[in-house]
Amino acid sequence: MAEGFWGKLGKGLAKTREYLSSGLEAVFLDQPNINQETLDRLEELLIGSDLGMEVTDRLMIGLRASVERKEISNLASLKKKLKSYLVVILNKGVPQEPPKTTPVVSLFVGVNGVGKTTTIAKRAAQLRREGKTVLLAAADTFRAAAGEQLAIWGDRVGAEVVRHQEGADPAAVAFDAVSAALARKIDAVLIDTAGRLQTKSNLMEELKKIKRVIAKAIPDAPHERILVLDATTGQNALSQARLFHETIGVTGIILTKLDGTAKGGIIVPIVEALSVPVTYVGVGEGVDDLIPFNIESFAEGLFESGKE
Ligand SMILES: Nc1nc2c(ncn2[C@@H]2O[C@H](COP(=O)(O)OP(=O)(O)OP(=O)(O)O)[C@@H](O)[C@H]2O)c(=O)[nH]1
Numbered sequence: 001m002a003e004g005f006w007g008k009l010g011k012g013l014a015k016t017r018e019y020l021s022s023g024l025e026a027v028f029l030d031q032p033n034i035n036q037e038t039l040d041r042l043e044e045l046l047i048g049s050d051l052g053m054e055v056t057d058r059l060m061i062g063l064r065a066s067v068e069r070k071e072i073s074n075l076a077s078l079k080k081k082l083k084s085y086l087v088v089i090l091n092k093g094v095p096q097e098p099p100k101t102t103p104v105v106s107l108f109v110g111v112n113g114v115g116k117t118t119t120i121a122k123r124a125a126q127l128r129r130e131g132k133t134v135l136l137a138a139a140d141t142f143r144a145a146a147g148e149q150l151a152i153w154g155d156r157v158g159a160e161v162v163r164h165q166e167g168a169d170p171a172a173v174a175f176d177a178v179s180a181a182l183a184r185k186i187d188a189v190l191i192d193t194a195g196r197l198q199t200k201s202n203l204m205e206e207l208k209k210i211k212r213v214i215a216k217a218i219p220d221a222p223h224e225r226i227l228v229l230d231a232t233t234g235q236n237a238l239s240q241a242r243l244f245h246e247t248i249g250v251t252g253i254i255l256t257k258l259d260g261t262a263k264g265g266i267i268v269p270i271v272e273a274l275s276v277p278v279t280y281v282g283v284g285e286g287v288d289d290l291i292p293f294n295i296e297s298f299a300e301g302l303f304e305s306g307k308e
């Protein structure tokens with residue numbers, strides 16, 4: 001666990017950390033004392049890591065005040081302060097209690113290509129390793145190869161897949177899967193949906209329908225409404241988060257492709273805006289490349305230089 005966790009989160013954050021840490025170190029190499037110029041360059045780095053203007057502004061106000069009070073005078077104390085601010089913000093996303101019912105129904109949503117199907121496969125593999133039975137629902141009936149892609153993953157991870165024909169009603173697929181899982185006492189149902197732009201209101205309505213129809217089989221389902229976001233998207237992820245949250249009430253965020261970007265900071269404004277936690281992060285294309293998100297380790301991993 002220790003090695004795996006640090007290793008993988010460390011690896012996933014490598015680009016963001018390298019950007020922030022080497023940037024900060026360069027600033028302090030030029031100018032060991034904190035002054036106006038150091039702070040301005042820090043501000044640029046924070047914006048560059050996709051923390052967003054609002055969060056950056058607030059962090060900078062806090063940091064400037066700390067510098068004035070002489071609480072911060074060098075790189076180490078600056079990093080410590082930054083970490084503590086980030087931890088406070090990220091703690092605004094309070095995780096829900098895991099439901100104790102069987103099955104636990106999880107609906108995965110997000111825009112096209114963010115990694116929904118792959119993430120479902122990764123979660124299914126984790127649940128199988130915990131000894132749980134898993135049913136996958138191919139409610140992406142829109143894209144021709146989507147059902148096939150999920151079926152292949154199902155085979156690989158040892159999960160059954162409920163599929164209808166291409167073009168079928170996705171709500172009907174979800175309903176069938178949930179009903180089957182209920183009847184057969186399966187532990188978890190993971191529902192894959194078609195990628196959709198958050199601005200397409202008809203497609204967002206379709207998500208509401210899927211949710212309503214699932215509730216006909218199990219009244220408080222889907223228990224988990226998981227928004228999958230691609231970390232390489234930049235600030236548009238914030239708009240996605242807001243509109244999906246408005247539509248179905250997101251309970252958890254999974255940020256994928258953290259391995260491919262220096263903009264891992266995007267997590268912070270999203271958690272801040274939604275007060276919803278990041279539950280997992282994707283750090284690669286393999287089935288094991290999904291790791292539980294941990295606030296302290298994330299804040300630590302952003303600034304710790306050379307830690308792998
Ligand atoms: N590097 C990296 N690639 C990832 C990660 N998660 C998913 N991918 C890749 O992203 C691509 C799209 O993944 P899918 O799971 O098909 O995405 P999707 O959201 O289901 O796509 P649509 O169903 O078309 O909307 C694939 O090539 C995945 O291997 C990740 O954490 N890191």
Ligand SMILES: [Mg+2]
Binds near residue numbers: 146
């Ligand atoms: Mg998909």
